[in-house]
Amino acid sequence: MQAWDADRAQARIRELERLPGALLPILHALQEEFGYIHSDALPMVASALNLSHAEVHGVISFYHDFRHAPPGKHVLKICRAESCQSMGCDALVQHVEKRLGVKLGETTPDHSLTVEQVFCLGNCALSPAVMLDGEPYGRVSPNVADFLIDSSRRAQ
């Protein structure tokens, strides 16, 4: 992830703007590049796709994935769906929140880790499941969660 760069954003928009239904691919590309959708990107995307600002804003705010602010250096997604509930994900969420002093959807003050909820990672035979920076982990006990948190923050 790199810091917001309008020229780079414009280049990514150009690459994709001709696709049919280009808005989601563009938003994904921007978020992949910068970790979130910078507010300056909105008019750029709107103008490239001949949409109103409201339409673009409406799409960004509709989908859970798109962020309005930069996330922490690492992102931990904890599954809160039924399968993981049956294996104690509520306790896992409580443990992680207490340990980090943040709620789901928040970033630690040192900006090292963002914790998000997710509904199903498709790893339901190995619940509870989490995903750290896009990599899946199964049968995550509080101890395993601590290990993942510690090693990611150490790695920075």
Place this chain on the structure above:
Amino acid sequence: MSVRVYVPRDSAALSVGAEGVARAIASEASSRRLDITLVRNGSRGMFWLEPLVEVETPSGRVAYGPVTREAVAGLFDAGFLEGKPHALSLGPTEEIPYLKQQERLTFARCGIVDPLSLTDYIAHGGYRGLQRALSMTPEDIVAMVTNSGLRGRGGAGFPTGIKWKTVLGASSDQKYICCNADEGDSGTYADRMIMEGDPFLLIEGMTIAAIAVGATQGYIYCRSEYPHAFRTLQRAIAIAYENGYLGESGYLGANVAGSGKRFDLEVRLGAGAYICGEETSMLESLEGRRGQIRPKPPLPALEGLFGKPTVVNNLITLATVPIILDQGAEYYRDFGMGRSRGTITIQLAGNIKHGGLVEKAFGITLHDAIYGFGGGTASGRPLRAVQVGGPLGAYFPASLLDTPLDYEAFASRKGMLGHGGIVVFDDTVDLAKQARFAMEFCAIESCGKCTPCRVGSTRGVEVIDRIIANDNRTKHLELLDDLCELMTDGSLCALGGLIPLPVMSAIRNFPEDFDKPAPAPPTLIDPQNRETRPWH
């Protein structure tokens, strides 16, 4: 001679350390100067045994599992490359009862082949279905799919052949095939396994659909929670474009397998919205809009993606088409019971000892799936409830485990088979809490298009909170019943329309959980979600 060693790259296998095991095997082999070929296959679907390592021996593949990085040196010492015994030995893979007792048609290759080897795919019977389809008329292909009895595996169970016939009959300059791979139901992972373990199967199924209805462009809508599946599909599509059978033109593009027919395919990423698993929301999302559902009619088969006739099928539906074309409609139809023909891909999940993928003919009972294959609960405590069919499916008590897995049998017991996910709960589950979660989930994921779902779900959470808090319980249970009836009858799609299933089944089957003393009040919907969802 090089020994083939298989270590899955399936997400579930990776989630318990398959990557480390693969690296350890490679480095151990190189330091011992042993010649091995490491194949990163899909998963066989026995997740409690992952990472499951297989070795190809002259007498067939032999399995070891669950293998840890630390166990790798010991496996080499024991001579696992010759299939010799070790504490982690599971014997010949195909003889493991969990696998042996299945009827794998759609999953025939998953976990066996190298997912990104077209040669492997073809050596294991791949693209025979397409070859046959290319020798048939579109009408005959559609008739074959109709006669096979194949029904939509996403949950609705609509006959696939009839949907295709509508698209075939529509005249248009452009038609589309859309694969719904937005597998959002908790307890399901069959789509992911195919995308990661046998992606050419999906490509072949979509190509056959395209030839059958006259479509030239396909999209796979893959959920963003599946980054590995997305990347595997992208690579598989690129390979299918470049390589063709016997060096002819590619399997995708302007001249599919030398047939002169065009089919282009692209995989698109969702963005974390459960509702985009609903077909019209998915189409909106593919077009670049908010994933709000469209009222039907018009049917997507007539006015679908970009207003053109579109086949929208679940991934498993499309992945089942090749074997029907290859083996014939009768072969497939002979499996199953009643009006549920063929096989169901059961996904055992949650509090289950032997969680995994079980492909069986329709008709196996819940009990046989959960105990015969699943081995009961993971915790060892008594089973108290199962939720079949994802977050919109009913909660069944142990007394309903004799229900056969069959669309109609489930409907007659006010349940739903859905995408085949079975989530098991032990006796620590609180069904009032589960009912509340169902409504909360609906509130979080509602697209906001229709009032019964948008407002009803939030009011539903509030009413359930009052019931749990023992505030005027009888009156509020009546109110909830009324609200659920309204949501069932008045919602535009299955989210608002079916969320009453888990809620009311919890009340009906587990009344004692709604009759307990009031606990400390739970927190309401996360205020953050209120902020991003202004209609709450």
